[in-house]
Amino acid sequence: MANSKLMPVLPVAAYTSPEWFDLEQERIFSRTWAYAGFAEDVSEPGQYVSVQAGLNNIFIVMGRDRRLRAFHNICRHRGTQLLRAVGHTQSAIVCPYHDWTYDLEGALVSVPDRERQFPGVDLSDVALKPASVDLWRGMLWVHPDEGAGSIMEWFGDIEPRLGPHRVDELVEFPDTRTEHLVEANWKIVVENYIDGYHLAHLHSGTLAMYDHSRIASRFVGPHFAFWEPLVPEYAKRIEQNSPYPLVIPAEQAGAWVPMLFPGIGLAETESSWSVFHVTPLAPDRTRVVTRTRTANASIWAYMHQAVRSYGFWAGRIRGKFDGVGDSDDPMASGDFMAEDVYACEQQQRSLQSPYFEHGPSAVRGEAGVRRHQQLVQEWVAGDA
Ligand code: FES
Numbered sequence: 001m002a003n004s005k006l007m008p009v010l011p012v013a014a015y016t017s018p019e020w021f022d023l024e025q026e027r028i029f030s031r032t033w034a035y036a037g038f039a040e041d042v043s044e045p046g047q048y049v050s051v052q053a054g055l056n057n058i059f060i061v062m063g064r065d066r067r068l069r070a071f072h073n074i075c076r077h078r079g080t081q082l083l084r085a086v087g088h089t090q091s092a093i094v095c096p097y098h099d100w101t102y103d104l105e106g107a108l109v110s111v112p113d114r115e116r117q118f119p120g121v122d123l124s125d126v127a128l129k130p131a132s133v134d135l136w137r138g139m140l141w142v143h144p145d146e147g148a149g150s151i152m153e154w155f156g157d158i159e160p161r162l163g164p165h166r167v168d169e170l171v172e173f174p175d176t177r178t179e180h181l182v183e184a185n186w187k188i189v190v191e192n193y194i195d196g197y198h199l200a201h202l203h204s205g206t207l208a209m210y211d212h213s214r215i216a217s218r219f220v221g222p223h224f225a226f227w228e229p230l231v232p233e234y235a236k237r238i239e240q241n242s243p244y245p246l247v248i249p250a251e252q253a254g255a256w257v258p259m260l261f262p263g264i265g266l267a268e269t270e271s272s273w274s275v276f277h278v279t280p281l282a283p284d285r286t287r288v289v290t291r292t293r294t295a296n297a298s299i300w301a302y303m304h305q306a307v308r309s310y311g312f313w314a315g316r317i318r319g320k321f322d323g324v325g326d327s328d329d330p331m332a333s334g335d336f337m338a339e340d341v342y343a344c345e346q347q348q349r350s351l352q353s354p355y356f357e358h359g360p361s362a363v364r365g366e367a368g369v370r371r372h373q374q375l376v377q378e379w380v381a382g383d384a
């Protein structure tokens with residue numbers, strides 16, 4: 001391939017080898033702020049949530065003083081994980097193995113048979129190890145390092161390029177959570193998210209309401225900012241034609257779809273606000289969890305909006321999706337997420353072939369992909 005052509009930055013092994021996977025876990029996912037859920041997930045004393053941040057499992061718990069604290073989820077005795085997933089403890093955290101008990105502020109408060117078994121051990125020497133926790137735009141974040149500082153040092157520069165949404169005023173209805181297990185490397189999933197070139201092609205039917213010719217995107221530090229407006233026909237009649245109540249003023253309608261390094265996408269549109277949480281599970285396996293906030297409106301407002309927009313969408317959908325639902329073909333599903341998962345998995349499969357080689361990369365539409373690859377390379381090399 002001629003040198004004058006733009007080529008991808010990372011080798012194939014970066015997407016297939018356990019060595020790359022381990023280095024990324026250690027040098028990227030253990031050294032960056034990790035998304036841990038929505039603010040309301042931990043809003044009462046004793047409520048907790050745990051999250052994997054690279055090599056570290058960390059839990060956030062609200063103390064009796066209503067302050068959020070984060071701790072490494074490791075019992076100080078023999079290391080058993082203390083808490084799993086999401087829940088509500090009474091007033092103490094009890095290790096399941098030998099019942100060592102910690103208070104909500106991380107202090108070890110009781111050890112069974114202490115006098116006989118642990119003479120001379122000072123409980124205050126064996127408190128839980130703290131991590132960092134912060135709230136940003138309605139989301140909980142943790143960092144394994146207790147001294148990580150303010151989250152604004154990490155996200156402050158990208159914040160002005162996010163959508164004008166008042167995230168705290170939006171609500172999550174029950175069961176918005178979706179989970180996809182994608183048989184592809186996490187970077188393929190992230191690269192797909194920031195690839196502007198595929199939008200008009202893979203999603204020619206499903207994302208046709210956006211004007212992909214007017215995309216504005218750029219990296220701000222390690223984070224990718226992305227905005228695109230609605231197509232004029234849709235923008236003109238947005239108040240009637242949005243299937244859900246609007247969450248920003250009609251004149252600002254469009255989509256802000258940033259990818260926060262290393263793998264937290266946001267999808268901030270005129271009618272909803274979603275997170276797209278990418279977790280690497282293995283070199284060729286990635287979990288994507290989404291959750292969505294929408295307008296804090298009555299069910300009647302939702303129904304009214306759906307009915308108002310029905311006529312506008314029915315005609316367009318009928319022409320575009322003939323045969324939708326007739327088969328298991330993801331390309332006929334009418335679901336842009338299914339289209340993305342399909343494309344990512346097909347790409348991963350080809351990486352195993354000895355005939356695979358990277359082709360030239362689009363100057364503009366794939367500039368973000370190359371930049372993300374460069375960032376991964378720098379972090380893995382320890383240069384970031
Ligand atoms: S490992 Fe937790 S009490 Fe023993």
Ligand SMILES: [Fe+2]
Nearest residue numbers: 192198203340
């Ligand atoms: Fe896509």
